[in-house]
Amino acid sequence: MWQLTVHDSYYIHTLLNTSNKPLILVPATEVQALFDDIKKDLRFLVYFPSAEKDPGFLLSFTEEGIPLPRYLGRLDQEHGLDDMEAQLPPFTPEIPTDRLDDRSFAAFRKKMEDAVQATKQKSKFQKDRKKKERIGLKQGWCEEMKRAQCYLGIRPRMAPGMKDPVCDPSISPRELESALRKYNFSQCIELPDVDLSEPVPFDFYNDVVFISVDVEAYEKMNRPITEIGISSLDTHDLLGLSPGEMGKAWMKKIRSRHFRIKETAHLHNSEYVVGCADRFEPEFGQSEWVSFKEAPQIIASCFRPPYSGPVDDGKPGEDGSVSKRQLILVGHDINMDISYLRKLGYDVANLSNLLEALDTANLYRAWKHEQNPSKLGSILVDLELTGWNLHNAGNDAAYTLQALIGIAISARKSEAARMKNTQPRIADRAEALELEARERAKEEADEWAAADQEGGDGGGPRHLKRFGWPTPEQAAIPATKVKYLQKDSKASAPNLSGTRPREAAPAAIPVSKQEEENEAKKKPFMGTFSQSISDKLAMLEMEDGEKGGVKLPGRFAAP
Numbered sequence: 001m002w003q004l005t006v007h008d009s010y011y012i013h014t015l016l017n018t019s020n021k022p023l024i025l026v027p028a029t030e031v032q033a034l035f036d037d038i039k040k041d042l043r044f045l046v047y048f049p050s051a052e053k054d055p056g057f058l059l060s061f062t063e064e065g066i067p068l069p070r071y072l073g074r075l076d077q078e079h080g081l082d083d084m085e086a087q088l089p090p091f092t093p094e095i096p097t098d099r100l101d102d103r104s105f106a107a108f109r110k111k112m113e114d115a116v117q118a119t120k121q122k123s124k125f126q127k128d129r130k131k132k133e134r135i136g137l138k139q140g141w142c143e144e145m146k147r148a149q150c151y152l153g154i155r156p157r158m159a160p161g162m163k164d165p166v167c168d169p170s171i172s173p174r175e176l177e178s179a180l181r182k183y184n185f186s187q188c189i190e191l192p193d194v195d196l197s198e199p200v201p202f203d204f205y206n207d208v209v210f211i212s213v214d215v216e217a218y219e220k221m222n223r224p225i226t227e228i229g230i231s232s233l234d235t236h237d238l239l240g241l242s243p244g245e246m247g248k249a250w251m252k253k254i255r256s257r258h259f260r261i262k263e264t265a266h267l268h269n270s271e272y273v274v275g276c277a278d279r280f281e282p283e284f285g286q287s288e289w290v291s292f293k294e295a296p297q298i299i300a301s302c303f304r305p306p307y308s309g310p311v312d313d314g315k316p317g318e319d320g321s322v323s324k325r326q327l328i329l330v331g332h333d334i335n336m337d338i339s340y341l342r343k344l345g346y347d348v349a350n351l352s353n354l355l356e357a358l359d360t361a362n363l364y365r366a367w368k369h370e371q372n373p374s375k376l377g378s379i380l381v382d383l384e385l386t387g388w389n390l391h392n393a394g395n396d397a398a399y400t401l402q403a404l405i406g407i408a409i410s411a412r413k414s415e416a417a418r419m420k421n422t423q424p425r426i427a428d429r430a431e432a433l434e435l436e437a438r439e440r441a442k443e444e445a446d447e448w449a450a451a452d453q454e455g456g457d458g459g460g461p462r463h464l465k466r467f468g469w470p471t472p473e474q475a476a477i478p479a480t481k482v483k484y485l486q487k488d489s490k491a492s493a494p495n496l497s498g499t500r501p502r503e504a505a506p507a508a509i510p511v512s513k514q515e516e517e518n519e520a521k522k523k524p525f526m527g528t529f530s531q532s533i534s535d536k537l538a539m540l541e542m543e544d545g546e547k548g549g550v551k552l553p554g555r556f557a558a559p
Contacts, residue, residue: 009084010069014112015105022088023115024081025059025069057118059111066108141366145411146188148358148404151208151235151328153200154412159186166433173434193416194409196243204235206355209307210404212330213348214396215340216277218267225340226264227277228299229393231256231284231401232307234325246383247405254401255308256284258394259298262291269391279389284398296345303327303351329357332376332400360403367411379403383410
């Protein structure tokens with residue numbers, strides 16, 4: 001696979017009142033070499049964008065009497081674009097004021113304006129990309145919430161293979177209302193409200209056991225671990241049991257253990273949080289002392305039956321053995337707790353029966369549609385749950401499971417209310433679809449009546465060129481939208497006030513066979529610029545257009 005190592009960089013001042021920042025340029029010959037490597041190794045064609053379509057990306061400097069780029073330095077793995085920008089000299093005008101009114105400088109300004117505009121378009125692309133990333137993150141939180149509700153039996157799983165009845169021509173308008181109702185239920189689009197006074201109406205997906213973990217560490221001295229809290233909730237214990245208000249009846253089935261580390265018993269947090277290692281709530285159990293050496297084995301025992309319960313509370317199978325259940329890890333900012341467990345010598349990711357990890361911080365954001373995470377204490381207050389002596393690992397583990405139940409139920413009830421208040425009734429939707437279909441059929445008939453006029457012989461033949469059918473070369477993958485500067489290897493480093501004789505202009509790099517003839521006549525000094533080396537991978541992402549788009553793998557080290 002190809003790898004970029006070195007690129008020459010140039011700069012040029014735009015001489016625009018709206019932009020004092022110079023443009024950073026890279027020789028097109030070097031980028032063309034990159035494209036050749038991509039074609040060879042990845043087996044698809046990439047070429048420069050059309051100068052007519054994207055004038056700000058391909059820059060030429062063949063006109064007489066205009067400023068020319070100056071050599072800046074070499075970009076490599078040790079010297080990035082930030083280093084090059086730090087070496088940019090301050091702008092000192094060297095062009096007489098009267099020359100700025102020449103026609104050539106008007107063209108130069110237009111060229112610079114196009115380049116600056118292209119930079120703004122790149123910034124917009126980056127903003128759009130970040131927006132897509134934020135949407136993807138939020139979508140992940142919402143999907144995490146729905147899976148949690150399925151595990152708790154308050155949301156059904158989607159029925160596979162169901163087709164939207166609107167797309168089924170065999171269904172009559174009279175049958176459409178009933179078919180839509182069944183389809184929406186099968187796809188969890190419209191669900192009935194949850195009656196908390198009755199057992200949940202759906203199966204507990206995968207019959208899981210929730211295991212919540214919280215680890216407390218000392219706030220100084222490399223953060224040695226002081227406490228471990230582990231709580232569990234077995235969905236088998238919830239069979240036939242109504243959740244009660246806010247799921248409080250289920251919360252009584254949570255079983256918890258609190259371990260204190262002997263070697264760090266003398267360490268107490270007080271500066272950033274108020275530690276309370278000695279205040280494990282009696283309703284959850286009693287604290288236990290373990291050493292660092294014993295901790296991994298003790299933690300492992302909590303991920304096996306009876307899961308944080310009394311040792312004699314295992315549930316044997318038909319052959320007398322204890323069944324292996326599917327587990328869901330739960331935590332508040334769970335990644336931190338996982339790293340602490342690994343520090344103790346126990347990696348929960350090695351469990352073959354661990355399905356996934358749920359983070360109550362993410363679940364709360366999905367419920368409230370908030371971007372920033374909330375503290376566990378704030379979530380408990382919002383759920384009207386009392387949390388005593390937080391930052392005790394045993395208490396926090398139990399309260400995290402309570403928060404899981406409360407958030408899942410509250411979000412489910414909010415969803416049902418939203419469906420009831422905002423979604424149109426099935427009958428209204430069916431009627432609207434039927435009306436829309438009639439209007440669409442009438443519109444299409446009118447279009448055909450206007451298009452298929454009486455008489456005529458169809459006119460003369462329509463040649464392919466007249467319709468602009470693309471040649472195979474034209475139909476290739478569109479080029480990445482970056483700006484290119486072709487370096488004159490024979491010429492010395494250009495200077496801002498110098499000129500280049502027309503006969504010394506280098507031959508152009510053809511953008512494609514379609515433009516080869518035009519490019520040979522123009523012989524432009526092509527160029528590209530960029531503003532951030534960290535954005536090269538994003539700049540190599542091709543825009544979806546008429547010919548489709550792809551993403552180029554690897555890193556683009558040039559600016």
